[in-house]
Amino acid sequence: MGNISYEFPVEKDDFERAGEASSKIKKILRQLGMDSGIIRRVAIGAYEAEMNLVIHSLGGTIRIDIDPKSIIITAEDKGPGIHDINLAMKEGYSTATEKIREMGFGAGMGLPNMKRCSDIFEIQSIVGKGTKIVMKMNLKDGD
Amino acid sequence: MTVGQICEKLRLKSLTGDVGMDREVKGAYVCDLLSWVMAHAHEGDAWITIQTHTNIVAVATLIELSCIIIPENAEIEDDTIKKAIEEGIPILTSEQNAFMICKNLISIGLGS
Numbered sequence: 001m002g003n004i005s006y007e008f009p010v011e012k013d014d015f016e017r018a019g020e021a022s023s024k025i026k027k028i029l030r031q032l033g034m035d036s037g038i039i040r041r042v043a044i045g046a047y048e049a050e051m052n053l054v055i056h057s058l059g060g061t062i063r064i065d066i067d068p069k070s071i072i073i074t075a076e077d078k079g080p081g082i083h084d085i086n087l088a089m090k091e092g093y094s095t096a097t098e099k100i101r102e103m104g105f106g107a108g109m110g111l112p113n114m115k116r117c118s119d120i121f122e123i124q125s126i127v128g129k130g131t132k133i134v135m136k137m138n139l140k141d142g143d
Numbered sequence: 144m145t146v147g148q149i150c151e152k153l154r155l156k157s158l159t160g161d162v163g164m165d166r167e168v169k170g171a172y173v174c175d176l177l178s179w180v181m182a183h184a185h186e187g188d189a190w191i192t193i194q195t196h197t198n199i200v201a202v203a204t205l206i207e208l209s210c211i212i213i214p215e216n217a218e219i220e221d222d223t224i225k226k227a228i229e230e231g232i233p234i235l236t237s238e239q240n241a242f243m244i245c246k247n248l249i250s251i252g253l254g255s
Binding site for chain 2: 026
């Protein structure tokens with residue numbers, strides 16, 4: 001299998017289409033005949049990243065890079081950036097509004113869920129500039 | 144057990160017609176926090192939630208839940224039903240609350 005890459009734009013506040021990028025990513029992995037366990041991990045990571053872009057960012061992109069040894073999901077946005085990454089990584093901590101929480105989002109589990117799904121999880125953020133999240137999932141024989 | 148059998152035994156109403164009636168239900172999960180469901184529900188679970196916006200379909204599709212059951216006849220947005228039909232996820236409603244739906248699911252043999 002050669003290297004495959006796709007990138008999907010994600011708009012802020014677009015709850016109508018939220019989840020579409022992750023669904024497309026999942027379909028790509030399915031078409032490649034990947035194992036359901038790795039598909040689930042990627043789907044969860046991509047979904048949480050996508051929802052964070054919709055809820056918290058000014059818009060951005062989700063990218064998937066697949067090579068024979070790993071799957072890398074990269075979420076990058078145009079801001080506003082995260083003030084305290086350690087706090088944002090804490091399960092249960094969220095800056096989501098009451099309205100967003102009523103919809104069942106903003107449980108403060110997005111970033112911890114992404115980390116849990118990844119073999120390597122990296123987050124960089126500059127306030128006023130934006131946030132970049134990279135999730136790497138290693139592929140085993142049989143995935 | 145299939146979605147169709149659960150529908151019949153619990154007298155649930157399908158808002159998505161015949162969509163996904165042959166899907167296998169392996170268990171059930173009750174929660175209204177989407178990230179929590181993403182992290183903890185299992186493939187094949189029937190998901191009982193009071194959330195009715197379109198994103199519930201994305202969650203159910205991504206982690207391959209068997210169906211969504213909406214308790215207490217809560218009103219469901221048309222867009223949600225449309226999307227569920229497109230994705231093949233059955234949405235069922237009940238006049239009973241989440242607790243009674245779980246009780247009935249257990250009594251017909253789910254989770255044992």
